[in-house]
Amino acid sequence: MKPVLVFQHIWCETPGIFLDLLREQKRPIQTVKLYEGEQPPDDLSPFAGLLVMGGPMSVNDETDYPWLKAEDRILKEALALDVPTLGICLGSQLIAKAAGGAVRRGPLKEIGWYPVRLTAAARHDRLFRESPETIEVFQWHGEYFDTPPGAVNLASSDLYSCQAFSIGQNVYGLLFHLEVTSAMVAEWVATFGEELRGVKGSIRPEAILERLPQRMDELNRQARTVFARFCERLR
DSSP states (O other): OOOEEEEESSTTOOOTHHHHHHHHTTOOEEEEEGGGTOOOOSOSTTOSEEEEOOOSSOTTOTTTOTHHHHHHHHHHHHHHHTOOEEEETHHHHHHHHHTTOOEEEEEEEEEEEEEEEEOGGGGGOTTTTTSOSEEEEEEEEEEEEOOOTTEEEEEEOSSOSOSEEEETTTEEEESSBSSOOHHHHHHHHHHTHHHHHHTTTTOOGGGGGTTHHHHHHHHHHHHHHHHHHHHTTOO
């Protein structure tokens, strides 16, 4: 069985609950820790699929993070070959950029729990076809994209018109975080405290941890359903 390739951009933004599902399916995993200087592979042929995780950097920071260029090359290959690929937050922005879209700083950050509304197209999408019309998801981003060229818009929020998209049959980008666990959320609150202090005018940081067990139970259930369907097409 071919391994699933994971691109990780910072130590605390792992595949979370997605790792649990891959282990339950006894699928091998190969993680490239780009933040530690590990290099992406030359091509995707040895891999069953690709997960591209989040991170605090911008897709436009190629001078500071030269490996973003290598990721762009790999993601262009994934798009051209329709390799099963799932990008989360920064990962979705990298896919949007590789597809020819622009990633820009948004007027407001989304950090914490927000509802996203599925589009009519999502009703026929293999990952989201049985999901509720509105899902409460976890967000942590300051940049956004419009629907990338050639993509199908699957979800929106009050602030941003494209929260999820698909390209081809197998490539997906989610601006929100489905993968997080309770431990990850608490870890991010501690790790990114300075950022939270900077958004107190528009976001109440203490609200992030309110009703966390109940919110996480529902999010994890949605995540397991969506990711299990993504895994059906792994090579």
